[in-house]
Amino acid sequence: HTGNYSGDGSFWHLFRSTSCPLLYCYSMNIPIYSILLGLGWKCLFNWALMFLQRSHICRSFLGVFSASLAVVDTILILIFADIHIHGDARLFLLDLELTRYHTCLLVQILGQVYSTLQWPIVVVAGLEHFCAISLQPAHSWAKRLARPLVAILLWYLTALYVFLLSGFTPVLEDVSHHQIQQCWVFHTTEPLQVVTVLSLILGCAVLHAACSTRLFDPPPQKDRIPDQSATHSRKNVVCQVLHVFLNTWALVLIFLVVLLLLPVGIPSYLGLNVAWLCFLNSFLIAVVLCVACPASQIEQGLAAVPPDSFCEWRFNFNLAAEEKT
Structure with missing residues (x-):
């Protein structure tokens, strides 16, 4: 034109x-x-x-x-x-x-x-x-x-x-x-759309873990011990994932929220870059870990967290092990 x-x-x-x-x-x-x-x-x-x-x-x-x-x-x-x-x-x-x-x-x-x-x-x-x-x-x-x-x-x-x-x-x-x-x-608005959608998925996973914990906490019954331990394991994984991710990328998330709220445009030729892909890699790992919550697989060495150069994905399953015993 x-x-x-x-x-x-x-x-x-x-x-x-x-x-x-x-x-x-x-x-x-x-x-x-x-x-x-x-x-x-x-x-x-x-x-x-x-x-x-x-x-x-x-x-x-x-x-x-x-x-x-x-x-x-x-x-x-x-x-x-x-x-x-x-x-x-x-x-x-x-x-x-x-x-x-x-x-x-x-x-x-x-x-x-x-x-x-x-x-x-x-x-x-x-x-x-x-x-x-x-x-x-x-x-x-x-x-x-x-x-x-x-x-x-x-x-x-x-x-x-x-x-x-x-x-x-x-x-x-x-x-x-x-x-x-x-x-x-x-x-371009696609990066902000991606962050919004992934944040909603991550928020739903966190709410599901929190609601499941409240649902199975009272009162303990023998026939619900496996479900209860799995629920606590899910909560443990979600909390650790959020802690690791936010410790690394909190400032970037705040910056993206500011871009979302302010009428500031992102030039489309700058919207895709290696820094954004690094952030996206960590974000996707966090979302998948919170949605799948493979605590037992990671603990037994049957699943491995994808490589990430910025977040150190180390998990401690001592609390979950104590609750299972």
């Missing part, structure tokens, strides 16, 4: 009147150098976090996907920087002349792809964590082969969806590419 826009808000009225998806009807006009700076810092932060958790990269789907995300961000920032530096020269890639138009176009497409990837990543990582915690572990070679294949498949299917099925329409200004100094960038 093109048009000759000034910065007086006429574009806002025109853009709001187009048939764009609800989540993308809000945008911001950002200078190109700010976009490059933001992507550059994001890229450096991605690789710093990758280095810090290098021992866990191949041990989970989110680790493998974080590596692919860091590579994609690096390639794109190099392309964007090259286009911006040679903005007044003729730059070709595969017989295509690249201009600042393509910087704005790629930023919008990149943001759409990143926003679309949020929920598939949550579903795949959540299923992997649930299987790792609740089921017997699969062969390590099969998991190592499946993780990069699933990551590549997600990128491919998401790109197909964005280009063919989503109805996404880029917004570009109808001026010479030499005069383009700013790009219209869409907001």
Whole structure:
């Protein structure tokens, strides 16, 4: 969608009147150098976090996907920087002349792809964590082969969806590419949606554990001893999970709540990053542990907590053992 826009808000009225998806009807006009700076810092932060958790990269789907995300961000920032530096020269890639138009176009497409990837990543990582915690572990070679294949498949299917099925329409200004100094960038709300949904699931699991404990506490009966011990074990696991998770990520949760309450938009090209995936990994582990509560499996070594570079998931089942005796 093109048009000759000034910065007086006429574009806002025109853009709001187009048939764009609800989540993308809000945008911001950002200078190109700010976009490059933001992507550059994001890229450096991605690789710093990758280095810090290098021992866990191949041990989970989110680790493998974080590596692919860091590579994609690096390639794109190099392309964007090259286009911006040679903005007044003729730059070709595969017989295509690249201009600042393509910087704005790629930023919008990149943001759409990143926003679309949020929920598939949550579903795949959540299923992997649930299987790792609740089921017997699969062969390590099969998991190592499946993780990069699933990551590549997600990128491919998401790109197909964005280009063919989503109805996404880029917004570009109808001026010479030499005069383009700013790009219209869409907001994304998917990270806040993910946090809200996972928080609701986690809250329901906590309430279930608390209500189950109150239900089975009075008065003790012989025929309810197994249920009572299982209930106390569930409460023990939930309390320890919340303590570990909040000790590490409480400030991030507060920051996300502030973003949810304030009318502040998250640029879509920054919505998916390795730091967010690290937080998401810990959050999904906490949710799965509270929902499944595999106290006996973990205690007997039949289930293992997925790798996490930030939260140290150690459990003490002494109280539960005393109640069982």
